[in-house]
Amino acid sequence: MGSFKLGKMTLRSLFGKPETVLYPVQTRPMPEGLKGHVSNNIEECILCGICQKRCPTEAITVDKKAGTWSVDGFRCIQCGACVRECPKHSLTMEPTYTAPAATKTAFTMNKPQPSEEELAAKAAEREARIAAAKAAKAAREAAKEQDA
Amino acid sequence: MAFQSTFTPIELGDLLNLTRAKHDAGYRFAQMLCAMADEGIDLVYSFIKQDDEGTWQLENYVIGGYDPATQTVPSVTGYFLSAFPFENEAHDLFGVKVEGNKIDFAGRFYQVAMDAPMAVISPEQKAAREKAARIAAAKAAKEAKAKAAAAGEAGADAPAQAAAEPKPAAQPAAAPIDPEAERAAFEAKIAGVDPEKADRMRAAFEVKLKKRIEAQKGGE
Amino acid sequence: MGKATVIPFGPQHPVLPEPLHLDLVVEDERVIEVIPQIGFIHRGLEKLVEKRDIHQFIYVAERICGICSFGHSLGYAETVEDLMGVEVPKRAQYLRVIWHELSRIHSHLLWMGLGADAFGFEALFMHCWRLRERILDIFEATTGGRVILSAVNIGGVNRDIEDSELYAIVDKLEGIRGEYHEICNAFVNDYSVASRLVGVGYLSQEEAEALCMVGPFARASNVAYDCRMLGRGGYGDLENFQPILSDEGDCYARVKVRAAEVEQSIDIIKELVSKIPHDGIGEKSKLTPADGAMASNVLEQPRGECYYFARGNGTKNLDRMRMRTPTSQNLAGMVKALEGCELADVPNIILTIDPCISCCER
Numbered sequence: 046m047g048s049f050k051l052g053k054m055t056l057r058s059l060f061g062k063p064e065t066v067l068y069p070v071q072t073r074p075m076p077e078g079l080k081g082h083v084s085n086n087i088e089e090c091i092l093c094g095i096c097q098k099r100c101p102t103e104a105i106t107v108d109k110k111a112g113t114w115s116v117d118g119f120r121c122i123q124c125g126a127c128v129r130e131c132p133k134h135s136l137t138m139e140p141t142y143t144a145p146a147a148t149k150t151a152f153t154m155n156k157p158q159p160s161e162e163e164l165a166a167k168a169a170e171r172e173a174r175i176a177a178a179k180a181a182k183a184a185r186e187a188a189k190e191q192d193a
Numbered sequence: 194m195a196f197q198s199t200f201t202p203i204e205l206g207d208l209l210n211l212t213r214a215k216h217d218a219g220y221r222f223a224q225m226l227c228a229m230a231d232e233g234i235d236l237v238y239s240f241i242k243q244d245d246e247g248t249w250q251l252e253n254y255v256i257g258g259y260d261p262a263t264q265t266v267p268s269v270t271g272y273f274l275s276a277f278p279f280e281n282e283a284h285d286l287f288g289v290k291v292e293g294n295k296i297d298f299a300g301r302f303y304q305v306a307m308d309a310p311m312a313v314i315s316p317e318q319k320a321a322r323e324k325a326a327r328i329a330a331a332k333a334a335k336e337a338k339a340k341a342a343a344a345g346e347a348g349a350d351a352p353a354q355a356a357a358e359p360k361p362a363a364q365p366a367a368a369p370i371d372p373e374a375e376r377a378a379f380e381a382k383i384a385g386v387d388p389e390k391a392d393r394m395r396a397a398f399e400v401k402l403k404k405r406i407e408a409q410k411g412g413e
Numbered sequence: 414m415g416k417a418t419v420i421p422f423g424p425q426h427p428v429l430p431e432p433l434h435l436d437l438v439v440e441d442e443r444v445i446e447v448i449p450q451i452g453f454i455h456r457g458l459e460k461l462v463e464k465r466d467i468h469q470f471i472y473v474a475e476r477i478c479g480i481c482s483f484g485h486s487l488g489y490a491e492t493v494e495d496l497m498g499v500e501v502p503k504r505a506q507y508l509r510v511i512w513h514e515l516s517r518i519h520s521h522l523l524w525m526g527l528g529a530d531a532f533g534f535e536a537l538f539m540h541c542w543r544l545r546e547r548i549l550d551i552f553e554a555t556t557g558g559r560v561i562l563s564a565v566n567i568g569g570v571n572r573d574i575e576d577s578e579l580y581a582i583v584d585k586l587e588g589i590r591g592e593y594h595e596i597c598n599a600f601v602n603d604y605s606v607a608s609r610l611v612g613v614g615y616l617s618q619e620e621a622e623a624l625c626m627v628g629p630f631a632r633a634s635n636v637a638y639d640c641r642m643l644g645r646g647g648y649g650d651l652e653n654f655q656p657i658l659s660d661e662g663d664c665y666a667r668v669k670v671r672a673a674e675v676e677q678s679i680d681i682i683k684e685l686v687s688k689i690p691h692d693g694i695g696e697k698s699k700l701t702p703a704d705g706a707m708a709s710n711v712l713e714q715p716r717g718e719c720y721y722f723a724r725g726n727g728t729k730n731l732d733r734m735r736m737r738t739p740t741s742q743n744l745a746g747m748v749k750a751l752e753g754c755e756l757a758d759v760p761n762i763i764l765t766i767d768p769c770i771s772c773c774e775r
Contacts, residue, residue, distance in 0.1 A: 050599040051536055054592070064543050078572070080557035101469035124472045124563040129571065129697075138557065196643040198709045221638070222625045223711070224720045224737035239709065239720065249643050253709050253722075275625040275745040278451075278773070279737070285452075296448070296748075303452035303774065315463050325704065325727040 079140035080123040083116050087154045089135035090114055096127035096136060106151070115153035118143035198251040200237075205256050205264060208238070212269045215240045215252075222273035223251065225280065227287040229312060233258040234287055236266065261288045261312075270295040278302070286311040417445065420756070424453055428531050428760035431770040435763075439756055447751040449744055451770050458775040459734055466729040467493055468567060468697065475561050477736060478772040480523060481714045483516040485736065486565045488712040491646065492721040493567050493731070495708035497700040503647075505569040505695040507685050510647035511579075512556070512564060514678040518586075519548040520715035521671045521678075524767050525600065528668060531764045532609040540596050547589055551582055569695015579686045586679045597672050610665040614750040614762035617662055626746040628717020628739045629674065630766050633659045633666040640713035647685060654681075664758075667765040701729050714739055716767050738772035 058064075066073060075081070083105075092114060094107040104120035105127060107113075121143070128136045159167070203211060215222075223239035236256040243249050259266065266283075268291050269276045281302035283289040288309030291297075300308075418439050424432035432453040438446035461473050474489040475482040487509055494501060526541030549559045555574050556562040564571050574582075600606055616626075621634035631638060639656035641648045648654065657673045659666035702725025710721045717739030726732035747766045754762055 050603045051540065051595070054540060054595050055536065064546070076554045076557075078555075078557045079553060080563070099469070101465055101472045122472060122561070123558065125557070125571065126469070126472075129566075140557075196645055196711075200707050200709075221622075223718075224722075224735075224742070226722055226733075226735045226737070228722075228724060228733035228735070237722065239722075241711070251709055251711060253707075255707075273625055274623075275742055278741045278744050298450070301452075302450070303455045305452075305455055310457065311460055315460075321463075321726070321728045321730055329704065329727060 075140040077140060078138075080125055080138045081141040082118055082123070082139055082143050083121060083127060084137055084139050085114055085116075085154055086135045086137070087114060087156050089133045090156060091133055091135075092156060093132060095130050095132060099126045099130045101126065112156040112158060113153050114156065115151045117149070117151040119146075119149040195248045196251070197248055198253065200253045200255055202257055203254045205236075205259060205266065208254075208256065208269070209267050211254060212238070212272050216272040218242070220252075222269070222275055225269070225276055225283065227283045227289055227311070229287075229314065230258055233260045234289060234312070235259070236283070236289070238269070259289065261290060261309075265290040265292045267291075268293040268295070285309075288312050416440070422759065426760075428764065430527060431768055433763070433768055433770045435751075435759075437751075437756070437759065442756050444751055444754050444756060444759065447748050449748055451744075451773055453774075454771060455774040459736070462731040462734045464730075467702065467731060470731070470734065471565060471567070472563060474734075474736070475563065477738070477775050478769055479560055480520045480769065481516060481716065481772070482560060483512050483562050483564065484712060484714040484719065486562070487513055488710060488714075488719055488721045488736070489723075489734070490565045490567050491712065492708050492710040492723045492734075493702065494698070495710060496702045496706050496723050496725055497567075497698060499568050499698045499700065501569055501646075502692045502695045503650075503690045504573075504692050506647040507650075507689045508570050508574060508694065509565060511574075511582075511682050511685055512552075512562065514681050515548055515551060517678045517715045518675050519545050519552075521675045522548070524671060524715075524764075525596070525668070528761075528764050529600075529606075531760045532606065534599075534606065537596065537599055540592075544589055544592060544596065547585065551585065554578075555582075566695075566697045568698035569693075571694075573694045576689070579689065583683050583686050586682060590676065590679055593675060600668055600672055606668075607665060609761060610668060610765075611663060613664045613758045614754055614765065615663045616746065616750050618660070620749060621662070621746065624746045624749055625742060626717075627742050628714070628767075629667055629670045630717065630743050630746060632656055633670045634662040635660040638718070640711045640718045643711065645710070645712070650688070651681060651684060664761055664765040671767075701725070701727070702731060703727060716740060716769055716772075717743065736775060738769065738775075740766075740769045741773045743768070744773075 092107050092109045092112065094109065097103075097105045097107045100121075101124060102120045102122055104117045104122075106115050106117075123138070125138055128138055212222075220240040220242040223241045225239070226237045228235045228237065236259055237253050238256075239251060239253045241249060241251045266280075266289055268280055270280065271293065274295060277294055277296040280289075280291045280294045281296075281298045284291050285298075285300055285303040285305065286309060420437045420439050422435040422437050423429050424434045432451070434450040434453070436448040436450070437444050438448075458473055458477060462470055465473055471486050471489060475486045477485045493499075522541050522545040526538045526545070529535075529537035529541060552562060553559050555578065556564040556572060558564075616624075616634045618635045621631050621636045626634070626636065627638065635658050637656055637658055639654075641651075641654055642656060644651075657670050657677060659670050661669075702723070704725060704727035706725045708721075708723050712719050712721065719739055720735075720737035722733070722735040722737075724732045724734075743766050747763065747768070750762050750766070751759060
């Protein structure tokens with residue numbers, strides 16, 4: 046008899062667990078390496094702009110002066126080029142997709158500006174370094190004169 | 194089994210003879226493509242066959258510099274019917290005039306908004322090409338200069354010695370300035386520079402050169 | 414003999430997933446002439462090489478086709494590597510072939526589903542696509558994408574697959590093989606399938622060779638040509654590769670060839686996994702193609718031979734990139750196969766060619 050070749054399979058699907066999930070109630074587990082959306086660890090980011098240059102869809106904009114980094118999730122194609130190119134490894138691909146929205150908006154991050162105390166501390170450090178270098182140079186020259 | 198691809202330039206007039214030969218030799222027609230060249234369009238026809246030693250030969254024949262305004266390309270659909278989509282494509286996207294296509298759509302194969310969209314050279318491409326040409330020219334000029342300098346040194350030593358023998362007392366006079374040679378050297382130096390800037394530099398150079406020549410004349 | 418009538422077919426047609434238009438000249442129920450037309454969705458992707466550099470263009474190449482997307486990125490990368498003389502480590506080549514064969518399995522399963530749908534076998538269609546989901550899950554776990562994988566770069570691949578994971582993939586494929594046999598049993602032994610497809614759209618070997626056909630379409634007419642025989646990349650290390658042929662030349666033979674190719678792909682993956690070397694996955698090349706350098710390449714896509722041509726101009730962009738997809742090569746064969754068939758068989762014949770018109774018009 047040549048008919049009903051799918052019988053076994055059909056019966057199995059009749060009594061087995063369904064292949065599909067009830068979507069909004071249940072969701073599929075996302076595998077770890079899934080390319081969902083780009084996220085930036087802004088603390089690490091040096092706003093060099095390489096990601097903006099490498100992005101094939103021009104989804105990333107970096108403004109060094111304003112200290113902002115933004116990605117348009119609706120332009121992004123999740124290719125991961127920016128993640129691979131980042132010199133500081135501050136970019137990562139998170140395994141969740143960009144949520145649907147009524148309007149297309151870009152997601153912007155501000156790089157925290159260093160506070161005045163931090164700036165002052167940095168400046169003081171730099172001055173100390175310069176002074177130390179000067180002292181070392183003077184010492185070297187003095188030693189040279191003595192040799193001569 | 195190995196694979197090898199080759200590129201051979203041919204003339205437009207030889208196309209049909211070549212296609213007939215390939216057809217009779219049992220080649221498969223792989224494809225036909227167009228590419229914009231500096232002048233006109235390059236047409237590439239490809240055939241593939243396994244040779245006696247078991248190597249697959251992908252043979253590409255390049256017709257360089259086809260001019261769509263004056264020339265027409267004979268269709269190869271008489272030998273290989275499967276070429277008809279490519280010939281229609283060449284007509285619709287590049288403006289190549291194909292004669293005798295077996296299934297000819299007369300420009301309605303691709304529903305595009307303009308004629309020959311692929312033949313348009315975009316500003317980005319033009320800029321990139323010019324930049325590449327400038328860099329290549331600068332490189333070539335540098336090499337030529339290095340070569341000339343090497344040759345000049347080798348050549349200059351011998352006559353200088355010969356000239357020095359009979360008149361050892363003579364003062365080594367300043368070599369007369371050769372404006373043409375100077376200009377050539379300068380052009381080589383600015384070959385990689387932005388055209389506007391190059392113009393300004395050239396003007397400045399001319400003034401300087403004139404002054405130097407006059408100064409030398411006055412000195413004599 | 415009745416009067417000849419022209420019936421327009423497509424681009425919107427229940428059986429066609431692709432925008433293909435045919436003018437069928439019909440006498441009574443018999444098709445006597447066919448004029449195909451494509452060109453409704455030309456996207457100008459080849460022109461994009463001017464704006465996207467060689468590394469960014471991989472993502473454009475992938476988007477030529479939604480089914481053989483990995484194949485296009487692979488073919489593009491191989492061609493540009495040829496152009497610049499880049500060496501790819503063996504492990505990267507093997508991984509590329511493994512992904513490419515996985516995408517062949519998924520493409521053939523998709524096609525078998527569509528084929529079943531075309532002759533009205535809904536249940537078979539659902540089962541084919543259910544199995545295809547498993548392959549997509551493997552893609553998702555190994556590359557992070559389901560259809561557009563972005564796994565290849567020029568000089569290697571972006572992600573490595575751990576050996577343990579590779580063995581798990583082989584186990585999973587063996588599991589799929591069991592269920593796949595049941596599906597094949599329906600395709601090959603069910604009388605309703607045979608009654609729709611046997612003897613329909615016949616093309617002899619001479620005709621197939623004269624029309625330069627490629628892919629499973631040609632192999633079903635006994636044309637022994639499969640680009641995997643050329644031994645490019647990881648395919649060169651296969652012990653024994655023989656293209657799957659059939660000499661029947663009808664729609665049924667095309668189904669059988671594709672059905673056997675799925676199993677062949679599973680075997681190829683199994684063999685490569687068993688001897689995959691550990692010499693790194695390669696790095697993105699930093700070279701730029703030389704001015705006037707040309708390279709051409711062929712690759713066996715699920716639908717047949719795809720031809721790639723690249724020419725450099727000394728910048729980081731290519732001067733010209735050309736992809737000749739298998740469907741544009743098979744259009745002439747399709748016209749020939751349709752001539753003389755019954756009007757009711759037209760959908761089946763078109764589908765057994767596995768047309769991908771979107772591929773055709775880049």
